[in-house]
Amino acid sequence: MNHAANSPSEAKKQLQSQNTDASSTHLQNDRDPEKDAHDPIHSDDDTESTRLYGFWAPELAKQRKEYLINIARLTLLISLLVWGVFSIYWGSLWKTYEHTGALTAWIINRDSSNGLIGNTISEVLLNSTRNNEPMHLNWVVVNPNDYPTYADVEYAIAAKEDAWIAVEITQDLTNQLALARANGDASWSPQGKVNLYYSEARANTAIPGLVLSPTQRRVQQAIGEVSAMMAGEYLASIAGNATALTALARAPQTIGSPLAATPVNLRPWNQPVATAPTFVGLIYIVILSLNVTMGNFTFRQNIQKRLKFSSLVYMRFLVPIVVYLVLSFMYTMLNLPFKLDFNGWHLGFGAGFMAFVVSTWVGMIVLGLVVECAISIVGPQFIGFFLVLWIIANVAVVVYPIPLTGVFFRYGYALPFPHLKSIYTTIVFNTGKHINILYHFGVLWAWLVVLLVTFPVWIWLERRRVLKAARS
Template sequence: MSQGAKGMPAYILEPSNAPHDTSNPSSAYYEAEKSDAAAQQPTPQLCSHGFWDPELKSLRVSYLKPAVMVTVSMMVVVWAMMAIYWGSLWKENDFSTRQEALVVNLDNGIIGQTITDALLQTNQSPVRPRPTYVLGDPNMYKDRSTTANTIEPQQTYWLAVEIAEGATDRLTTARMQGNASYDGTELIRLTISSARSYSTVPSTVLIPTQNVLQQAIAGLSKRLSTEFLQQATQQPSLLQAALRAPQTLSQPVGFTVDDLAPWDIPVAIAPTFVGLIYLTIMTLQVTMALFAARQGIQKYLTFRSMLAVRTLTPVLAYIPISLMITLLNIPFGIPFGRTFSTYGEGVMVWWSVSYVGMLVCGMCLESVITILGPPFIGLFLILFIITNVSVSNLPIPLSVSFFKYGYAMPFYNIRQMYLSIIFHTGKHILILKYMGILWAWLALIALTFPLFVYIDYLRRRKVYHHERKPELVAA
């Protein structure tokens, strides 16, 4: 290498293709020094280094930086997103009193009065969980079917306690006549619908009520037996008659549970809860696959063509996928014929619900990936699943008021329709309401998705023109 004035390297006077500040000779010098330093840095060899080797410094930084960033971001997610689900379960016991239980006393004797007083006095108890007991007008609930309708399909109450008409007189008559067929459990009937919420109905409604009744019945039975034996000492014939029906002394009062919609399909938890998460994950897979597939063709498409492709492709793709999700339930015994007149009708309604649900979730992801890009789709999916799961499994009244947003969420409305199809719960006309909410989501997406695609189209077109500008200048 030749030397210039004052020992300066001669190559700074030679022309260079690289752009630099010609007005400042020292800038060329520093660029040259930088090039020499880069040339002197050892080149990493494939499959030949440890992680901490100096040759991999720049590559190591490029790896550790995103690793630290994702760790920190997940720490934030724990408190900012996962805390939502924890919060939805936080006050379940405290808010169990928001569930109302109907008490119907058709007995004018001591049995009806004692049981009614025991239940209503529980409303003043600090014990949780328990429902709030509401005394119903006996004249409105003379018919057994009227009481049952408040549980299903009206779902006005979570439980009904019905004390049979003339319960005290029936016990007295059975003892005096020695009626061996007497059954004390027929005096009190508890009516529930466990399929309405398979986890909370037993734990926050039924079991607390059974505990109250057992305590009240234990004291009442002792009192009734004592009074009867006192009578029998003066009238021995009463004791002889009662001995022909010993259950009138050992168990004079009891209760039975009538579950109008029992959770008798254990596998139903798959499609009504966990399956909804899987459904969303499948829409993510479709969204990511379509994103990668259109990279080659989208730069050549007009906005109208791009919008049509991005809309119609998922709309068509989710038809067979949702059909497979529906058919998956058949070999595992999901009953489709309980709510509708035929099994086939139930299958078709289920398919429609699954398809619209997938379309809502999928198009939401399409919108997000358009605006935020693939790097943030994972965070959105976490938020989307958590906000939906938080309101779909536990009854919304058992959570703080913040979670009332759940009435508008896709998971909640899909689940209500699934439960209605499988277990024949609720008013079937409400399926139209739940489906209407899903269609409202689609309407909102239909209004905003074209705007998102257009913004992305303008952004990409600007990039494409910028990339082609050197080619046009060279031409």
């Protein structure tokens, strides 16, 4: 009886249980297997690859060891880079003061043969060279008849760059000063009697401190000595001579400070913004070329697999050159809103602008293709190390003139930075002879020839290495 009464209730419970199991089974069957594979929380199969661990977990011992070894290797490589490459730049600045004797300087003595002023100044300067005094220049006496006018001196110092500085003692200066004292010449001025000619824009980082300053100091020392000597002799000779004392009273400057070293800056560095393109901007050109190289490397991966070798070489050579032309215009035009004068060489603003564009283009091609070759040789993983070497090797020889950096740095005469900088300073400041631009372009073109010849070789080696790795 009871069994019969409970049967409908139990049957109902069994039916509900079956429905629940069926619903659960249906939900499990409807679950997205792809979603489960990427969801470590809801996935039924927590595989080893989806579990997360702490850094020091035993399960990550192998991966952790590999990671730390690679970091140690990287640290070692960068440490070697610091000592082996950074030291090049440090070395270029070291003992710069000791190399000033490599810079030629002229003495143009127009004083009479027995003129005390001219002889004293000349002797002080020559003794600094003979005695190897600190920060001395290589002083040479030149025939004043070879440079009779201001224009001749300017051409020799600023255009031909035959000397870094020239000290000129004006015509018959000793006798002229004696006459001015005797006649009481109130118009006598100490300026312009002893002139120091130099071209600051030739090397604005070195000339003010390493060329002009020590020269001024020595010339003023000589002037002080000879002025005191001549003043004492003159005062002793006119003692009790009222007429001479009256004349001297009319021109006291002839006895007090009769002479002064007068700097004559033939090519002043009067555009501070020029520091951007002529120094730091050279580094930016390398960085721009690196970005082009890395972008080209990334974008060509799909197409280069299906290119013939000749087509691959043409693509990797010509495509960056076209890009560099656009970037060269952008780099040059950047100077326009900042009023960089492209007519410093007095051949026209437009001519200066286009010369700047072309030189930047050629320089960027050289600097960029060197990086392009490097990526074929060392691979993208080591291109950063090469870039540091490439930049520092170039920068080390443009901070100061190469003669001030020691024998090791003579390699700089063959690198792109010094020649590109010289072209820029000629356009903006009119330094050097204009014909010298062809020489600087010639060095850059020589680089292009070498790159054109060797470029296919590096690409062939790279392709062979890639194919070998793919087969293995």
